[in-house]
Amino acid sequence: MKRILFLETNTTSTGAQAMKLSKEMGYHVHFWTNDPSQYDSIKYDNPTDLADEIKVIDTYDAAKMIKAIKNEQIQYHGVLAFDDYHLMPAAEIAKKLHLNGHETKSLSLVRNKNLMRDYLKNLIDKSGFYQPKFQTINEDHSSHLYNDNYEFPLVFKPIDDSGSNGVRICHNKNELIEAFNVEKERFLNPRGYKLQRSWLAEEYISGDEYSAEMLYTKEGWKLVSVTLKETYGEHAIESGHVSSKSIKPIPDIEDRCIKLLNLFNLDFGAAHIEFKLKDSKPYLIEINPRLAGDYIPALVKTATGVDMVEHLLKQSLGIDAKINFSTDESAAIKFFIPKRPGIYKKAANLKEIMSYQGIIQIDTVNLPVHFTQAKSSYERIAFAIAKAKRPETAFKAAEKAISDLRWDVSYSN
Numbered sequence: 444m445k446r447i448l449f450l451e452t453n454t455t456s457t458g459a460q461a462m463k464l465s466k467e468m469g470y471h472v473h474f475w476t477n478d479p480s481q482y483d484s485i486k487y488d489n490p491t492d493l494a495d496e497i498k499v500i501d502t503y504d505a506a507k508m509i510k511a512i513k514n515e516q517i518q519y520h521g522v523l524a525f526d527d528y529h530l531m532p533a534a535e536i537a538k539k540l541h542l543n544g545h546e547t548k549s550l551s552l553v554r555n556k557n558l559m560r561d562y563l564k565n566l567i568d569k570s571g572f573y574q575p576k577f578q579t580i581n582e583d584h585s586s587h588l589y590n591d592n593y594e595f596p597l598v599f600k601p602i603d604d605s606g607s608n609g610v611r612i613c614h615n616k617n618e619l620i621e622a623f624n625v626e627k628e629r630f631l632n633p634r635g636y637k638l639q640r641s642w643l644a645e646e647y648i649s650g651d652e653y654s655a656e657m658l659y660t661k662e663g664w665k666l667v668s669v670t671l672k673e674t675y676g677e678h679a680i681e682s683g684h685v686s687s688k689s690i691k692p693i694p695d696i697e698d699r700c701i702k703l704l705n706l707f708n709l710d711f712g713a714a715h716i717e718f719k720l721k722d723s724k725p726y727l728i729e730i731n732p733r734l735a736g737d738y739i740p741a742l743v744k745t746a747t748g749v750d751m752v753e754h755l756l757k758q759s760l761g762i763d764a765k766i767n768f769s770t771d772e773s774a775a776i777k778f779f780i781p782k783r784p785g786i787y788k789k790a791a792n793l794k795e796i797m798s799y800q801g802i803i804q805i806d807t808v809n810l811p812v813h814f815t816q817a818k819s820s821y822e823r824i825a826f827a828i829a830k831a832k833r834p835e836t837a838f839k840a841a842e843k844a845i846s847d848l849r850w851d852v853s854y855s856n
């Protein structure tokens with residue numbers, strides 16, 4: 444029997460899609476998790492239902508899992524992780540079992556944003572990107588915060604979290620110290636990942652924000668689609684995206700992204716490169732050595748016909764996968780983030796909105812939601828996906844769908 448091992452999964456469905464596809468391809472799906480109950484709130488395609496076998500184990504402890512695999516005497520044909528925090532243990536297991544996976548050294552350089560910044564500092568001319576001025580802040584050096592000179596606005600962020608957790612745009616020293624004091628008390632992220640005790644203070648880069656969705660192939664890295672994103676509030680929560688091959692922030696974007704990934708010796712799977720365009724120059728925000736979250740792979744599939752999940756899955760299993768662009772459209776997602784505190788009980792008119800031109804999906808998270816403040820992407824409680832020929836048209840359709848939602852809500856003030 445052919446088997447594949449999934450270390451945890453994510454909440455934006457790419458992990459579940461890969462599980463379904465694995466089963467269709469005849470693989471026996473093993474799902475290892477710290478705690479199956481963390482998936483209780485997933486409405487559709489719950490990984491605990493899709494998996495053939497579930498094992499509860501510390502999925503942050505690669506050595507323990509390697510030992511468990513030895514004891515089981517089971518042969519796996521692939522191992523995959525879909526969230527940032529399990530990429531490293533998955534890579535370590537893959538290496539030990541001689542399966543396809545990330546080079547751990549390269550992975551570490553991009554997973555830790557401070558290492559990425561330091562590494563690029565000396566290679567920036569070769570990278571095709573610019574980067575903001577930055578400073579690493581360690582817990583033991585925190586007293587410097589009060590004395591050091593910073594230029595504002597700046598972006599304060601943890602080096603190894605994601606989903607905009609702990610990210611704060613600071614306009615003055617007080618805000619920086621406040622952000623640091625809040626972060627200092629945060630030891631675990633919402634996925635139970637033990638955060639490192641380091642942060643970055645980065646020059647704030649103004650301008651439009653994009654991401655490049657890349658796949659590794661036999662011929663090296665390829666650009667599949669470009670995504671333009673919208674962010675919201677002082678925590679820069681991603682509130683919408685539109686993806687299309689026709690979005691061209693700079694003419695040579697594919698070459699630059701290939702150069703960048705090659706500099707880090709990344710040679711596996713997918714990459715989601717986030718950058719901002721300032722004075723027509725691309726400034727690197729981060730390299731995510733994985734598929735994008737936020738339903739972006741679904742947008743890419745709608746817009747280009749390329750199934751990035753399938754490509755990644757096949758590559759991890761050692762099956763040759765080709766990129767085949769079969770459509771030339773645009774697809775957008777817009778999230779609903781409440782503006783007023785309250786209990787959001789129901790969105791009444793989802794069916795009606797589904798009939799709007801271009802809308803292909805609209806849904807909410809499990810309701811009711813008690814909303815107080817928008818601090819991270821966990822406060823996005825509904826989303827709409829739309830498709831159109833042009834990026835602007837797709838984004839406008841998704842925006843309209845979200846703004847037309849009729850909420851049943853009890854406001855707190």
Ligand SMILES: Nc1ncnc2c1ncn2[C@@H]1O[C@H](COP(=O)(O)OP(=O)(O)OP(=O)(O)O)[C@@H](O)[C@H]1O
Nearest residue numbers: 575598604605606607608610645646647648674679
């Ligand atoms: N130096 C910067 N200048 C301007 N904006 C920035 C900078 N760094 C981060 N941001 C904004 O904050 C957002 C989140 O930052 P970053 O991507 O580093 O954190 P994250 O937690 O990994 O986010 P996510 O997982 O949502 O992509 C970015 O998408 C961008 O909008």
Ligand SMILES: [Mg+2]
Nearest residue numbers: 606717728729
């Ligand atoms: Mg990011």
